[in-house]
Amino acid sequence: MSSTDPDTHRAKELERLADQQATRSLLEESPSLLAWLPAARIPSPDTPATRARAVHDLFREIMERAQSAYSANAGDSVARDTLAVGALFGLVTWGPTGRPDPGGRPAASKEVRRGLAGSWLEPPVLADTIRRRVHKQRLLTEFLHTLYDYDAPAPPPQGDITPAPVIPAPPVRRGRARRRFVLTALAAVVTATAVLLAVTRPWSDPPRKIADSARIKDRAVGVEGKESVGSPVKVISVNSLNTGSNSWAFPDVRELSAAELREIGDIGNQTRYDDWFLERDAVPVGLRADQVLLEGNSDRSVRIVGLTLDKTCREPLAGTLFDNPDAGQDDTVMLRVDLDQRFPVVQSSDPDAEEGDYFEHNSISLKQGEQVTVIVLAYTQRQYCEYNLDFEIAHGDETLTQTVKDNGRPFRLSADTSDTGRTHPYDSYGRVYLGGVAVAAVCPSGGGEFIGVDPKTFTYDTRQCS
Structure with a gap:
């Protein structure tokens, strides 16, 4: 493969993105990746800055698709590998058990991002080992092919590109753990x-x-x-x-x-x-x-x-x-x-x-x-x-x-002074609002909302949704 082959240059640019984060400014300095941009997504005006933004948004779209595939099937190895690359790039800031947060701030530390990427692999590779570095090369190579095969939808109307929406996390409810930590x-x-x-x-x-x-x-x-x-x-x-x-x-x-x-x-x-x-x-x-x-x-x-x-x-x-x-x-x-x-x-x-x-x-x-x-x-x-x-x-x-x-x-x-061992577990507080699995214990249909309870009379035998 010659040194002028675009695949070689794109692979090197992806390696740099993995080491330094896939920021728009760094994408501006990645001419081979900018040249890859599908014709349907070439912006107007067509400048390195606008292309970098379009490529960045396409990367996010790829991560959104991978997250949706993983949410539907946690064993989807292709989705996990793609999300691992997203972690290297700083585009995926949550782990396999975490709540998807596309707006989350990526870690400045390359080692932290690599550790996060390793958690997406099956089985996870969390230590900084040769095996994890080998996986990194494989993941970047596969991601390059993902870019070539990506069926990019048409862009939104000209103007500000619509930011990636928040990906809703699938509900995880495994029952309220015994409070608090030991x-x-x-x-x-x-x-x-x-x-x-x-x-x-x-x-x-x-x-x-x-x-x-x-x-x-x-x-x-x-x-x-x-x-x-x-x-x-x-x-x-x-x-x-x-x-x-x-x-x-x-x-x-x-x-x-x-x-x-x-x-x-x-x-x-x-x-x-x-x-x-x-x-x-x-x-x-x-x-x-x-x-x-x-x-x-x-x-x-x-x-x-x-x-x-x-x-x-x-x-x-x-x-x-x-x-x-x-x-x-x-x-x-x-x-x-x-x-x-x-x-x-x-x-x-x-x-x-x-x-x-x-x-x-x-x-x-x-x-x-x-x-x-x-x-x-x-x-x-x-x-x-x-x-x-x-x-x-x-x-x-x-x-x-x-x-x-x-x-x-x-x-x-x-400190949290509540105690489920008491008849009224929250009676040390003047006012209490329950959310998450706490509200699910008393209001199974409560969804994601908070509910206010009277801490002096509330018990976990209570059933209330407001």
Whole structure:
């Protein structure tokens, strides 16, 4: 095959998209892929920018078809392989058990996207192994043929191309799990949208657990990056990951109308759902996972040798609870911290790891420009806590502290004080709204809507839909 063969150039361009994400700007620099665009989809005016947008939209359409095929038949290997490529490209940000979210923000980390792609394979290939790299080449080759065979429908009328619609997720209802999580089960806590999370460790070769989902919401990219410019370790981004809890608390009692509850229930996008609560200053309940992307910022090697939490805690929030749990939870996270400890210790939840402080047995070395992703899952069963993450950094003869916050403010988390062992499980709250499998237990026909209940009288023997 000659070096001028368009297949060769397109294969190389797909490889670059897999390594750097299939963004429109990168597609503009992919002339062979732009030349592939079916005649029926060539835009007017015909420029590299408009072609890149058209190719990007066609990629999304291919992913939508694959998701529909997978939803109809989870054993469809072609659909799974296509969705794996979408994960490499940053177009698919959910795993096989996750809620499809075409609007989700892709992970900046190539390793996270590769881990997500590996979860779509059958059987899954989650470790960074030769087998996964071989699969990557096969997947990209097959996707090239998919492009050639794609029966592209006619484009919408000229003007703004209609964005890809939200793909409705098939309902998954496997029964309400016994509340809440048990500490010994934390090695199995992550959710339908965040399955395998990890610390990327560039200093060692063992297999690494990589995120099965990377629905990332950028918070504090500008703030943290600006604050840490002069530090030997720069904070590139602080991102909140979906844990699947979907439950939120307010410190005060809030009365919402039926129309407002329908508005929340009608949100079909995880990011917009979380934003609805964050914009109203709600606090996640029970557990939260945050991804911190760090980068070496010194011409000398630096090491991250510790991570502690600077926390203040008080009684848990008892105003209003939105209880909206997912039906199931899967797999593990890498680092966890119990906020109920007097002096919280960041530990590995890897069952093969040594007990105690993770950084007693590990450190993270960073050269200039080298990046590492650290994911911390915090949980509490007794308190409301505000905390910062303090990374201890060894830089030459100095030991420095790099403080990481959530968009300039402390990370916040409240315990869930409800208890199904009580006759009135929610009586510690002033107002409660049920959603997800919680509402399904009392209103099987409730669909996706929230319902308000009186926490002082409600029991799970109650049957109500409003």
